[in-house]
Amino acid sequence: MCGIHVTLSPAPQTISPDLELCICNRGPDFLGRQTRSVADPWSLTFISTVLALRGDHLTKQPLTHPTSESVLCWNGEAWRIGGRQVEGNDGEAILDLLVEASASTASSPDAILDVLRTIEGPFAFVSYDQSRQTLFFGRDRLGRRSLMFHQGSTPGALTLSSVAQSCDSSWREVEADGIYSVDCSQPQGIAGGPVRHDWLTGSCADFVSSIGRFNTSLPSTKSVLTSSSSSVGALEEQLLNSLRLRVLNVPRPPSLDISSSTRVALLFSGGLDCTVLARLVHELLDKDQSVDLINVAFENPRVVAQLEKEAGGKPVNFYEACPDRITGRRSLAELEMVCPGRAFRFVAVNVPYSETLAHRDQVISLIHPHNTEMDLSIAYALYFAARGQGITSAGNSDLNTPELQYRSPARVLLSGLGADELFGGYGRHAVAFSRLGYPGLVDELLLDVSRLSKRNLGRDDRVMAHWGKEVRFPYLDECLVRWAMETPAWEKCDFDNGEDISGVEAGKRVLRLLALDLGMGGVAKEKKRAIQFGTRTAKMESGRVKGTTLIS
Template sequence: MCGIHVSLSSAPRDIPEAVKTCLRNRGPDFLGQTVCSNDASLAHCLTFSSTVLALRGDHLARQPLVSPDGRTILCWNGEAWRLDGHRIEGNDGEAIHDLLTKASASDASSRQDAILNVLRAIEGPFAFVYYDKSMEKLFFGRDRLGRRSLMLAQDGISGDLVISSIAEACDLRWKEVEADRIYVVDLGPGSPVSAALLRQPVKHEWLAEEHIDFVSSIGRFNKALPSDNSALASTSPSVAMLKDRLLDSLRLRVLHIPPPPLASPTSVRLAILFSGGLDCTVLARLTHDLLEAEAEIDLINVAFENPRVVARLKKEANGEPVDFYEACPDRITGRKSFAELEAVCPGRAFRFLAVNVPFTDTVAHRRQVISLIYPHNTEMDLSIAYALYFAARARGVAVGTDGLMGAPYESPVRVLLSGLGADELFGGYRRHSVAFSRKGYPGLVDELLLDVSQLSTRNLGRDDRVMAHCGKEVRFPYLDECLVKWAMETPAWEKCDFENGEDANGIEAGKRVLRLLALELGMRGVAQEKKRAIQFGARTARMECGRVKGTTLLS
């Protein structure tokens, strides 16, 4: 995880101190800056700044990455897990920069296509800004699914262009870079600086060839309808195939994580955002199969003091003491799933981290969280962001297997796993069952296709800004390109067979393929767990006024 800040202006441009602090929070290991001035006749310069959170390779790769001759510069924020289907060993930022530099040495007529093809071959979450001085072109963008943040602002008066991981100010100039294209700004000679800077970036497709039926530039969605009723079971091929692909995704994301600074060799290196629900608990269970026996895993579970809910609980308690944190739905589910994990994973040192957030803390961090989620600005955005923000801070109390609170604990990990994406891929939302009840499989297929096609426009940039501010990198195993491609190509009834309803084991149809995998892994309680939105499970929704709607704009 890194912080990117690149400005194109008539003179070197200083980063505002508040922004520099946020960038350092994203990448506390190193802050670097490179200033590149073009031909004097163009009268503009590029200022590249990067901060680094070192998680790949055996050394700190200082950024911005600059070629020995200074002709190419790369600011890289992300994880290139594969290139053309092959895993990248060592530091991925350096590997990508080397390939881009070689592409920049191609014949002038094919140079841009060579650069675009390198970028198109990357699998993984990333945002980047790349400059080729010989071409006088600036390339930038986010990965196909938009898993890393990148913001853009153009000043119509000064002509300045700024590309950054975070917005410098909450004003209308700033917008998120769309994840559907690679963007190129031509800074060639013959244009005054204002005209050059205000020129619209040219968009280049993620796919080099035309595939109009590809979804998110990843694969074709299977719209087939079943010819008969075939109920999903633990022995169904899709269950075993999901397990294999999820294990492949997890291997990339949980193995070879370097130890946190000042940590002992056996210290915990990985934490899971843990509500106790199906998606995150399956990740924890499979991660147990991959990590060495002595590795610890932190399970971060957040619960909030919601004044509106607390008042109701106190009234219902008739004067008796009430622990409103322990009464949070996600805390109840989290403890239950934690106990089940302990039972099926003997010997694994899982640590349940109970993060209890007083209302005073929520209020104290309100302005900070609002600035991080911008340009998202609704009450629902804030409710979700609160839960992610305090989970990423990872400060709470360790809970033992006996359920008793232990000592205060702050997790030192720098890598978080999130279960996001499973609902969209496997039909876990209520709207999926509603679509089936109204129009059968044709309605369900349309709804699943819509969800997958909108993954890149969802809120992953917002979530990245919130959690990266705490010096953490969040990884999404369900959003691995290979897994997403397989899920799109798998017929709907092999993921969620709503026509069969709840089965004899109490397994509901939504995300049935994942529930059956949980059952096969020995977690019956988890397999039966109902879906619940994070803002309701952690009780961050409607904290100050019960009548406020999720769509209400923040003031």
């Protein structure tokens, strides 16, 4: 994870102390600057910060090539390039490939674009090809990393940044729909605007999210999805392959406690998606590595008042009454039972209302240009979860053991986001099937997968990276997403069969059956719950506020 801030302007630019702090928070290990003169009087200023998670050494940014003087600001993870897994530092490997491609094609940028098109993983980047005086920038196909775009009052000027410099309405997110380029050789700057290049070339018009073709076939006969179905085993294999990239070889976090064995943490509601990840992480990590399970609960004044009223005015432990806290402790107990020898540390993040208010302006600044009450309530939960500061106890699921103040040292966070879209976990999927059968379900699933790149992942990246953490999404690995697209709907969620056959509900049934196979019967039956309701960040002051209401 890194911070990026790049400007094209008539003179080298400086940034405000507040913005520099935000950029440094994203990459606390190193801050670097580079400048390049382009068409007179224009200059490019590159600022990058680094959170070192790849390779055996700290790789300083902006990355610069010693002979070509090309520059790369890289924020993210290239798990595969050209279908091959990347060893060592991915940013260095990408810059070498870009320079090589530039040297091989003096007249066309196609070879440079082809290098970028072969990268799989979550990323945002800004790359400057010195020989062409061309700036390339973009976000990955699913938009898992933040990159903002701003054209200010100076005609032809451009700013690209991981975080907006202000809540100015002219800041917007770079779309995840392709690679963009800017010709910096003209004296008028970028008056013509950036040029967009598709992620895919050739006959790929029917590809969804520029990743693969969606299987729209319908069943010819009634089939039953069970634990022995091939899709259940295939999903386990896909998840294990995705997790290997994301949890193995994570460097030890810098910590005052050099004995710390925690390198990975999960955003843990206790729900199906995240608990299956925790269970499979247990299969991959060395036994001596502990895993932090970060569970968030908020003091919601409106809910607290109701709980105290029901209790007749007696004190209420409203944090432990939060839906996600209840589910989290229950799923922890099941994990401890099926994963003997693994140290799962339950981190109870309790957020007083006063602390929520104290961080409100910071969170609003980070989520910009998103500006609704729903954006804010979701962002609160992710923001405080990523900080990882809470209480834990020696017994974890035993509330009677002494509590200890704790802050997770893990700089890699795992999120279960994406499972609902891929495997039919939302209520609207059941509604679509009840109205139109499999044709309706297929259409709804296709719509959700096609909108993955439009999800608010840039917003989520900004609020979590603020704490020097990198969130990784195992369900959104390109190979797993491609497999899920190609798998028929009835092999993921067979809504024409009831619970009596498989023992679990139809929504995300393939994942629920995997949970059963992994020994977690209780987790397999957990219901879907939105994060803002599970943590109680929704409607903190008034029950009448709508999620679409603009933040005041």
